[in-house]
Amino acid sequence: MPSSPSDVIIVGGGPAGMMAGYLFARAGVSVTVLEKHAAFFRDFRGDTVHPSTMQILEELGLLERFLQRPHNRIDHAEIWYNDRKLTIGDLSHLHMPAPFIAMMPQWEFLDFLRDEGAAFPTFSLRMEAEAVDLVEEDGRYVGVTLGSGEVVRANKLVLRCDGRDSKVRRVLPLESLGVPIDVFWFAIPKSHSGTALRGVIRGYRLFVLIDRGDYWQCAAVIAKGGAEKVKARGIEKFREDVLAALPEVDNIDEALPDWDAVKLLSVSLDRLTAWSRPGLLAIGDAAHAMSPVGGIGINLAIQDAVATANILAASLARGENVDSLLPSVEKRRLWPTRVIQGAQRQAHERVLQPLIEGRASVPLEPPLLLKVLDRHPMLRRIPGHFIGHGIRQEHVRSPEALRS
Numbered sequence: 001m002p003s004s005p006s007d008v009i010i011v012g013g014g015p016a017g018m019m020a021g022y023l024f025a026r027a028g029v030s031v032t033v034l035e036k037h038a039a040f041f042r043d044f045r046g047d048t049v050h051p052s053t054m055q056i057l058e059e060l061g062l063l064e065r066f067l068q069r070p071h072n073r074i075d076h077a078e079i080w081y082n083d084r085k086l087t088i089g090d091l092s093h094l095h096m097p098a099p100f101i102a103m104m105p106q107w108e109f110l111d112f113l114r115d116e117g118a119a120f121p122t123f124s125l126r127m128e129a130e131a132v133d134l135v136e137e138d139g140r141y142v143g144v145t146l147g148s149g150e151v152v153r154a155n156k157l158v159l160r161c162d163g164r165d166s167k168v169r170r171v172l173p174l175e176s177l178g179v180p181i182d183v184f185w186f187a188i189p190k191s192h193s194g195t196a197l198r199g200v201i202r203g204y205r206l207f208v209l210i211d212r213g214d215y216w217q218c219a220a221v222i223a224k225g226g227a228e229k230v231k232a233r234g235i236e237k238f239r240e241d242v243l244a245a246l247p248e249v250d251n252i253d254e255a256l257p258d259w260d261a262v263k264l265l266s267v268s269l270d271r272l273t274a275w276s277r278p279g280l281l282a283i284g285d286a287a288h289a290m291s292p293v294g295g296i297g298i299n300l301a302i303q304d305a306v307a308t309a310n311i312l313a314a315s316l317a318r319g320e321n322v323d324s325l326l327p328s329v330e331k332r333r334l335w336p337t338r339v340i341q342g343a344q345r346q347a348h349e350r351v352l353q354p355l356i357e358g359r360a361s362v363p364l365e366p367p368l369l370l371k372v373l374d375r376h377p378m379l380r381r382i383p384g385h386f387i388g389h390g391i392r393q394e395h396v397r398s399p400e401a402l403r404s
Contacts, residue, residue, distance in 0.1 A: 001123045004183075005143070005153040005154060005155050005295050006030040006031050006122075006124065006154060006155065007019075007024075007029050007154065007155045007156040007157070007316055007319075008024050008029055008030070008031040008032070008034040008154060008157045008158075008159055008316065009030060009031075009034065009143060009152055009153070009154035009157070009158050009159065010024075010031050010032070010034065010038075010159045011034050011143060011144055011159070011161060011162045011166070011168075011276035011370045012033075012035065012138055012159055012160065012161035012162030012163060012284075013034070013035030013037075013040065013108070013110060013114075013125065013161075013224045013304075014035050014106075014110070014161060014162070014163060014167070014285070015106070015113075015282030015284070015298045015300065015301045016031065016034075016070065016161040016285070016302065016304055016305045017033055017159070017161030017284070017287075017304055017305075018113035018117065019056075019109050019113060019301075019305035019306065019307055020112065020115050020159060020161065020283070020305040020309060021033040021113075021117055021123060021125070021301050022116060022117040022123070023305065023306065023308075023315065023393040023396075023399075024062075024309060024312075024313055024315060025117055025120035025122045025123035025240045025307065025402065026060075026120060026397050026398070026400050027313035027314065027316070027399045027400065027401055028122060028317045028318045028399075029122060029313060029317050029318045030122040030124075030155075030403030031123060031124065032124040032125075032126060032152065033117075033123075033124070033125045033126070033128065034126050034129040034130075034131055034146070034152065035125065035127050035128075035129065035145070036106075036129065036130035036131070036147075036162075037116060037127065037128070038127055038128050038129065038319075039104070039107070039127070040107040040110040040111055041107040042317070043256050045120070045369070047103050047104055047105055047210070047212075047217070047298075048088045048101050048102075048103060048210070048295035048298060048299070049071075049101065049102040049103075049104055049109060049385075050101055050295075050296075050297060050298075050299040050304065050327050050387065050388065050390065051094055051096045051097075051098050051099060051101070051297055051388040051389070052096075052302075052388065052389055052390045052393050052394075053098065053298065053299045053302045053303075054067075054098035054102065054308055055096055055098075055099060055393070055395070056302060056396060058097040058098070058300045058396070059395060059396040060243075060381060060396060061096065061098055061177045062112075062116060065112070065116075066102075066112055067098070067102070067122055067225060067314070069104060069108045069109075069112055070104065070105070070363065070365065071102045071103055071104035071108070071110060072102075072103040072211055072212060072213050073100040073101070073102060073103070074090055074100055074101040074103060074210075074211060075090070075091045075092045075100040075101075075172065075174075076090050076091065076092065076170060076380070076384075076388070077198075077199075077384075078198050078199070079198070079200070079201065079366075079370060080198065080199070080200045080201070080202075081201050081366040082201065082202055082203075082279065082287070082366075082368065083202070083365060084392035086370050086371065086373070086374040087300070087365055087373070087374050087380060088370055088373040088374060088380060088383060089373070089380055089383040089384045089387060090377065090380035090381055090384045091383075091384040091387060091388050093150060093381050093384065093386075094384065094385070094389075095390060096389075099378075099388065100361065101295075101387070102181065103194075104213065105211060106298070113125050113221065115289075123224065127190040127358070129146055129152075130146060130147045131144035131145070131146060131152075131162065131167065131264070132144075132145055132146065132147050132167065133145040133167060134168070134171065134280070135151055135153070136165065137279060140277075140278040140279040140281035140323075141263055141277060142154060142158070142279055143158065144158060152155045153159075156316055156321065157279060157281060157312070157316070157322060157324060157326075157347055158279055158280050158281075159281050159282075159288055159303075159308070160280070160281070160282040160283075161283055161284045161285075161301075162286055163267050163283075163284070163285040163289075164270075164285045164286070164289035164394075165284065166284055166285075166286035168280065169272070169286070171277065172269055172270060172273075172274055172275065172277065173274055173280060174271075174272055174273070174275075175215070175271055175272070175273050176268075176269075176270040177269040177270055177341060177345055178211070178269065178319035178345075179224060179267050179269040179291060179348060180223065180264060180348050180349070180353040180356075180357075181207045181221050181222065181223065181224055181267050181291075181344070181353070181365060182221075182222050182223070182224055182225065182226065182227060182264060182266055182267050182353065183219045183221055183222070183267060183292055183350050183380045184220040184222060184262050184263070184264060184265075185217070185218070185219055185229070185254060185262070185263045185264075185265055185283065186218055186220070186255070186261055186262045186263065187212075187215045187216065187218065187249060187255065187261075188215060188218050188242070188246070188249050188252070188255045188256075189215050189218055189249075189254075189255055190211075190214065190215060190216050190217050190248075190249075197311065198210075199210070200245050200246060201355070202244065202245045203243040203244070203245075204301055204355055204400065205220075205241060205244060205357065206221045206352065206355055207219065207220055207221070207242075207245050208292075209246075210295075215230065218242075218246075218341070219292065220241075220242070221352055221356055222356060223357060224267070224376050225318035227264050229274065231259055233259055233305075235256060235257075235259055238256065239252050239253065241251050242256070252279060253389075260340075265292065267291055267292065268272065268289035268291075269289060269290065269291050269341060269344060270288070270289050270338055270347070271287060271288035271289070271334075271338075271341065271347065272286075272287050272288070274330070274337065275287045275326070275327075275330040275334075276326035276327055276329070276330060278326075279323060280326075281308070281326045281329060283304040283305060283308055283329065283333070284300075284301035284304050284305070285297065285300070286303065287304070287330075287333075287337075288337045288341065288342065289299075289302070290340065290341065291341075291344040291347075291348065293343075293344045293347050293348070294340070294343070294344065294387075295350075296340055296374065296390070300336070300337070301334070301388055303333070303390065303392070303394045304329075304333050304391070306309075306394040306395070306396060306398075307326045307332045307394050308329050309396075309398035310394070310397040311328050311329055311332065311394070312325055312326075312329070313354060313398040313399060314398065314399050315336055317399060322338070331338050332392075333392075335391075335392060336390070336391035336392040347364065360368075
């Protein structure tokens, strides 16, 4: 731990916090990242690293080492619609350093950023350091209080990257957009490899399958607050639902022996209406909780971190007060947040909610748009472009300090 306060205290060692910590340390800014857990390992966290994120890693000279970590590669998206397979997105054409989605366990990604950040003398990471409150003096935020009672102070900035449960949401205004779904996550074995992100619609059942090599990471979409109702029907009935949608699954009893094998993700869709106060800034899920639709969460958080460093790092490296610059981060990142959340909300209300509530019958024939994308490979490049580049793609503009 540093013997004196860091210029920047980052609360939360997720993708936004670790990337921001790396970029600030790279610029010569003293930074301490506080992570409440003892390790980064947590299963069923977002694992989709999009081409836009790997573009950032390439610009930092890190991509080659990053891809040495265990991962699978996905270069197209497909939907199984009532037993008919439709290919609807293609990333392989992208003129980017990594024209694919890297499916990497999030703990591997965070371990990677930790190891790379450790090369900078101004980078510090404290594990098992949960920030439970903010410290305010004379109308300005100057640090955080840990669960142990210790006060950790910041000379210039407290950056909250600690997710949708962030304590910062008690002091900054929050707008909820409403969400009609939750998600059950579980793993099921598979007998063949693949490179696709797969959606499955059969009857009123909707699943998303992410290829993880020797198993599928599977998401079952359920009605908001409906977990206990589903559980009350019993694990046997849930296994029947899985097999009805995914008849090719083997050893379902071993994969789902009981409800302990199924994890509930309570889905939120909201955003702060102001991301900053003097000395305080929120980014990533702390600023905007995203739906899992599109698997965009990690990548939006990374883009937030890059924009934050682009705007603040040079001034922080010169020892300047950056309070006047904090609203510029929100101004830069609010538009892509609104666009993506708007698209997710439309998907919730027009597709997912009617489907899971049984209010919309699923036609035997797929919608025309899906059939057109499947029939014309060139058109698949359009969704592939948006998946690959995202909305308002950021590039590294923050300075790099000379290393001793």
